[in-house]
Amino acid sequence: MERSYRLVISCPDEVGIVAAVSAFIAQHGGWITEAHHYTDPGSQWFFMRYVVRAQSLPFPPAEFRTRFEPIAMRFGMQWYITDSGMNRRVVLMASKQAHCLSDLLYRWRSGELQFDIPCVLSNHDDLRRYVEWHGIPYFHLPVDSTDKEAHFVAVSDAIASARADTIVLARYMQILPAELCQRYPASIINIHHSFLPSFIGARPYHQASERGVKLIGATCHYVTSELDAGPIIEQDVVRVNHHNTAEEMVRLGRDVEKMVLARGLRYHLEDRVLVHDNKTIVFA
Amino acid sequence: MERSYRLVISCPDEVGIVAAVSAFIAQHGGWITEAHHYTDPGSQWFFMRYVVRAQSLPFPPAEFRTRFEPIAMRFGMQWYITDSGMNRRVVLMASKQAHCLSDLLYRWRSGELQFDIPCVLSNHDDLRRYVEWHGIPYFHLPVDSTDKEAHFVAVSDAIASARADTIVLARYMQILPAELCQRYPASIINIHHSFLPSFIGARPYHQASERGVKLIGATCHYVTSELDAGPIIEQDVVRVNHHNTAEEMVRLGRDVEKMVLARGLRYHLEDRVLVHDNKTIVFA
Amino acid sequence: MERSYRLVISCPDEVGIVAAVSAFIAQHGGWITEAHHYTDPGSQWFFMRYVVRAQSLPFPPAEFRTRFEPIAMRFGMQWYITDSGMNRRVVLMASKQAHCLSDLLYRWRSGELQFDIPCVLSNHDDLRRYVEWHGIPYFHLPVDSTDKEAHFVAVSDAIASARADTIVLARYMQILPAELCQRYPASIINIHHSFLPSFIGARPYHQASERGVKLIGATCHYVTSELDAGPIIEQDVVRVNHHNTAEEMVRLGRDVEKMVLARGLRYHLEDRVLVHDNKTIVFA
Amino acid sequence: MERSYRLVISCPDEVGIVAAVSAFIAQHGGWITEAHHYTDPGSQWFFMRYVVRAQSLPFPPAEFRTRFEPIAMRFGMQWYITDSGMNRRVVLMASKQAHCLSDLLYRWRSGELQFDIPCVLSNHDDLRRYVEWHGIPYFHLPVDSTDKEAHFVAVSDAIASARADTIVLARYMQILPAELCQRYPASIINIHHSFLPSFIGARPYHQASERGVKLIGATCHYVTSELDAGPIIEQDVVRVNHHNTAEEMVRLGRDVEKMVLARGLRYHLEDRVLVHDNKTIVFA
Structure with missing residues (x-):
């Protein structure tokens, strides 16, 4: 290009x-x-x-x-x-689930998306081998549920050391502290596994199954200090029916999540997203 | 057929x-x-x-x-x-907006949907001429905002006189009393102008615009005594972007509303919808 | 506005x-x-x-x-x-099927689309009563299959008399003569009932059923002298499966056709469509 | 499960x-x-x-x-x-492009799709390292354009040695000989990068760009001896506009291709696809 x-x-x-x-x-x-x-x-x-x-x-x-x-x-x-010749420095954060991370790594290694990955951070060690195969440093930063603060100090330090300008929460399942969110305005990108503002918080597919909706979705948004309430960058949905259990919604949702996250990140990397009053203008 | x-x-x-x-x-x-x-x-x-x-x-x-x-x-x-040779008796209820009613009347007069319309009920007189052109009785039952009960008594009587087995709220903007909802379980079909459970209640497109969602939707559901919480029959969405004001969302949403209502009503008329635990099985 | x-x-x-x-x-x-x-x-x-x-x-x-x-x-x-204060003069042409015409008339009478309708032309008399209810002149111009020329002379004269700047073929089932197409470049809008370039010509839903496609569609395009080959303005599709007979595809397709035609006409009326090398730029 | x-x-x-x-x-x-x-x-x-x-x-x-x-x-x-406890033996065939292959390997290693991969065959050596990381044998079977027969003999032998019951052409860019197609009826699954029957043959995105379509698609079908004419299992589309060059359609199309192929393969592996008269019944 x-x-x-x-x-x-x-x-x-x-x-x-x-x-x-x-x-x-x-x-x-x-x-x-x-x-x-x-x-x-x-x-x-x-x-x-x-x-x-x-x-x-x-x-x-x-x-x-x-x-x-x-x-x-x-x-x-x-x-x-x-x-356009200067790549963004994007720290990827994940937990145990690989679908979003694998998808972004594919787009990165094939050159479809242009950005640098100084490191991947995770509260679990599961994805190390796959990430390291790509030649990308992998830092396992465990969460002690009785003292989460230590984890977030480590996260914050790792981001700073990586000189990241963008952080992608690729199904990283922890809630970032408000202070960290505020330090990187319009720079932390999350993929939430529901069509926000429906089903905020935990286990959205189970909430969706409970309510009996006929479409499930995913939302890519900038993280703010209010949970799942930041400016929405991109959303999409997929049709479900009574046959689909919550577990199958999880499976179907994975494909929507990774597509929506990839599109949202592309818009961000190409400077197509402007934030105004907790909403986005996306010049797609 | x-x-x-x-x-x-x-x-x-x-x-x-x-x-x-x-x-x-x-x-x-x-x-x-x-x-x-x-x-x-x-x-x-x-x-x-x-x-x-x-x-x-x-x-x-x-x-x-x-x-x-x-x-x-x-x-x-x-x-x-x-x-299949015995038509359902469907009372249509509307307010001032014509899009859903016009759409259903087209599908009825063209024979695409098979049902009888004993009458149309409305709290306004605006749609009388169009309805009566079809040879369908139109009853204007005004709402006195200081005494809504009289309206609902009239509605209830009209439905009973019509020997209706199905009632379709085709953008009828009043909230039915709980007692009436309970008298016709899984028989009152509403079209809500949002992708439920997002944006329950009034002015959902304005709520959607405020939140900055990237898709808006409509939901066809059976009415229960809890507002916008009945079993969902059908839903769909349409993409919007920052260019679309709340007014334009209203315009774009109309097309989704009428399609979703028509599909939901078809499923109902063909006995494809079974209700279980506030969810539907739709054998589509 | x-x-x-x-x-x-x-x-x-x-x-x-x-x-x-x-x-x-x-x-x-x-x-x-x-x-x-x-x-x-x-x-x-x-x-x-x-x-x-x-x-x-x-x-x-x-x-x-x-x-x-x-x-x-x-x-x-x-x-x-x-x-924007000067309405286009749009002649609508139809045959026997009402779905596209009814849809455009609804959008016209509700003010959703701003344009003037000097008259409706049809080779059948079926839709007269509905059109005339709107106060719009209806001209029945029959086709003699042994001498189609007389029909097209009548059509051409009616369009000229109406001082039309746009002609919409709302499921008008005749092929316009090349000379007429050339006289109104980028001004005759057709809705073709397939996802072009698949299934050019007659009975596209039956062709689609025969081929076993999993989506059917509709295409709104400017008419040129080459059949179904003019610049495409808008397209959309709907999912079908093995259950859907060709007849049901016809039913499902109607909804796509009318939506696609309405969107295409809106783009045209708002001067959003530019033609270049048999393709369109649509500033939507 | x-x-x-x-x-x-x-x-x-x-x-x-x-x-x-x-x-x-x-x-x-x-x-x-x-x-x-x-x-x-x-x-x-x-x-x-x-x-x-x-x-x-x-x-x-x-x-x-x-x-x-x-x-x-x-x-x-x-x-x-x-x-359901006995896995299908699926030989994957690819060329240089990794998107479909990577996607299937992700679904395989995460257990989302249940099948065995005795080997991957390719006419290029590019994807070897990635495939072998998964512990899957990779056979590079080059194509001599002056004598393609040797390639197909090698392919045929490799499939037979692998005791494959299913062959997936994951953007394998060669046309299989008729004899091989007939030997594995309803068992060779191809992903074609257009919404068939539009744009049969080579460079479909360039054909699509040339024609100015507003949606591009992908088609998963069983291979028969007639090019791109076998029974269609699954299709999907994505919206494009005048901004999208043929190269961007290639990029957008990749996401549709891999999703459509993954869905089609799932249906096949779960015995949901029945072939009748060059069409499929898909009990999805």
């Missing part, structure tokens, strides 16, 4: 933003290959994502930042520019 | 039920065109639905009932047999 | 198009509420659709056209601007 | 089949946990699948076969009984 820069902007909406940004890019010869705008009608907040061919601009992102700053100031923008 | 009888059975599971029922039918020359069985693994309860060609049996349903009774007794069956 | 103008542009891609267009709009105070761009990587052709609040611009579309023309010339644009 | 026997029957339809079979099972105390019947209305051919708890019967499958034979003779049945 050709190298490109991704310019992501949000600011109060007003006339002239697109004109100012596109004029800036055009005057430097920038070739836009993808463009998305959106204004939230409630808050009148404006969101924008441009992809520009790296080779078409006469300067690197660092200089772009300096030169673009006056426009950003004028409109009160929150903004950043990323380089 | 060829005339047929539908035999619907539920009872505690044990060895020999299918053998006894199918032997009874075979010895009278009955030609089975559709067959479904299911045993609920939790309660070990057995469910069965057979469709038999009317012409293949030497006696009518009334005599079937008498002759089959010993088998039913032996296995402790709850059971019934219906005749 | 607030009144707006829709600016739709296509031209060879080069640096500066977005800057020029957005600067023009911004300098006149134009408030952009929706924006889409796309460059076809094969042909390097650029496509763009802007929605601008009517009240934010100091002049009407006619003056916009004059003032914008120099920019259009500079980039070699094919372009147009429409006014 | 509890051990069970699966009884699969097809024969001309007549009155009394279900009665005879279920009476036989009941008189031996057999506990039926799943039951499906179907009669093809065109050919009046009857199909049936029963699952019986192994522990409930007083004899093993071999004796079942002897005792049941008179009933089978009476109704002219084609039939077999399998034991």
Whole structure:
């Protein structure tokens, strides 16, 4: 894939933003290959994502930042520019179940998703051999149920040491402490095994079976300090019927979970997700 | 469509039920065109639905009932047999919105769904002209918000006079009194404009917009005395994104609502829905 | 809905198009509420659709056209601007089947879709009473199978008299002559009852049943002089299984057909569909 | 999962089949946990699948076969009984692409799908290391494009040596010779990367991109001597739009392919698929 820069902007909406940004890019010869705008009608907040061919601009992102700053100031923008050639550093966290982790590792090793994996963290040792086959460090950080804090200190340290910018909870079954969630806003991605806001918390497939729903689902969301209540990135469902026991829902749900997580992570890695008021704008 | 009888059975599971029922039918020359069985693994309860060609049996349903009774007794069956040539009597209830009602009326007048409509009841007069064009009586039963009881007495009387066996709440926006719900168990069909159990109660699309879900849905369920908590017959969803305001979700949701209601009603009319422990077995 | 103008542009891609267009709009105070761009990587052709609040611009579309023309010339644009307050004139054509026509008439009379219907044309008289109830003229133009030309002359005259800018073939079962197709490029919308390019031509559900497919579909496309080969606007599918006879596929397919046609027509009416090399760009 | 026997029957339809079979099972105390019947209305051919708890019967499958034979003779049945405790022997064939193979290996090693893999065959050596990590023999059987026959002799020998009862073409990109296809009727499972019968043959995603379809799909089917024309077991689709290049369709399609193949293989392994007149009955 050709190298490109991704310019992501949000600011109060007003006339002239697109004109100012596109004029800036055009005057430097920038070739836009993808463009998305959106204004939230409630808050009148404006969101924008441009992809520009790296080779078409006469300067690197660092200089772009300096030169673009006056426009950003004028409109009160929150903004950043990323380089598709620079991989995100993504720490994967798992427990005993392999389906989401295996799926992400396949997409990573086949090059379908572009990111670095400094390490995998788990509260169990079960997945070590598979992860290490990929040449990825695996840290087993057990949970002492009488003192969970030690676990979370170890997790926090491992994330910091890995210089992670993204953490993926690939069916990691512990609830992260609020403090950790707040330290990585819009950076911790969880896959919840229900169609949120239905069936928050534990054993959602059993809750779904109990209620007799005809579709089950999965939700990929950013983690906040409130359980299963963070901004939703992606969701999907699969049909079930009375034949499907809770155990079979678990099996059917695995396929939805891994697809939804993979799509959500892709959006995140490509800077397609903007968060606003606990909701996401996804420029897919 | 060829005339047929539908035999619907539920009872505690044990060895020999299918053998006894199918032997009874075979010895009278009955030609089975559709067959479904299911045993609920939790309660070990057995469910069965057979469709038999009317012409293949030497006696009518009334005599079937008498002759089959010993088998039913032996296995402790709850059971019934219906005749596809005898239409259900379905009272439709609506408010101001026409989409579900129009859809059902189309399926009725085109013969796609086979049922009788003794009357349409509404707390508003808006849909009268359209309904009456079909030759169907329309009763406007207004709601006095300071005294809703009078409305429900009128509704109850109208249903009784219509000798309805099924009531469809086609976006009728009032909550039926518990007593009325209990009088027609597994016979009042509602379409709720959310993917239950998410967004129970009022303005579900606005709740969905607020939460930022990526799919919205609709749920067809039997009404019980607990709001939006009855056995679910059918559900479906449609994808939305950040562009879709709550108003657009209302528009997109209408199409899901009418499809889900039509499918649910079809299952009900064809005796495909069995209720057990607040869940449905749908032999679709 | 607030009144707006829709600016739709296509031209060879080069640096500066977005800057020029957005600067023009911004300098006149134009408030952009929706924006889409796309460059076809094969042909390097650029496509763009802007929605601008009517009240934010100091002049009407006619003056916009004059003032914008120099920019259009500079980039070699094919372009147009429409006014959301001006309805398209859509002639509906049907045969005997009512499902697509009924669905469009519901969306029209409820205001969900904004367009004018100067008349309905049919080669059968079956749907007259229903159409006329809506206050819409109904012209029965029979087909003499030994001389179809007379029919198509009548159709052509009726369309011309109606000053139609769009023709919708809502399960009109005749093949339009090539000459007529060419006279209304990207303006005649057909709903084909298969997932094209599977099952071109007659009786697609029977073809699907014969082949044993597990999904059936419908395709909304612009009509060209080559049968069922015009640019595809929208498609969808529904799951079937061995239980579903060809007749049941016809029933299940009706629901897909009407949804797909309604979505395709909406895209067309909102100027969201651009045609390029027998494919569509749909800014949905 | 509890051990069970699966009884699969097809024969001309007549009155009394279900009665005879279920009476036989009941008189031996057999506990039926799943039951499906179907009669093809065109050919009046009857199909049936029963699952019986192994522990409930007083004899093993071999004796079942002897005792049941008179009933089978009476109704002219084609039939077999399998034991859920006896794994199928499935040879996997692949080329260079790993997605389907990786997915099946995950489901195999996690125990989600129950089958034995005597070996993996490939015309390339790329996937050896990954396969061998699982402890599965990998045979690289190269293709000499000037003499493909040698390859197919080697393939045929390897399958025979493996005593395979099922062969899965997990994106194996060669066309098997007719003779080999005929030797394993309803036993060679292919995943074709299009929604058949659209886009038969090579490069279906490029064909799909060229045609401008709005959904792409995958088809799992039994291989016959006619290319991409065998009985379809399972299909699914995913939405695409003008943004998706043929290369992106390849990426999106991979997820559909692996899901459809996994579902199709599951149906096959559980004896849920019956073939009749180049179509399948899938008792899912």
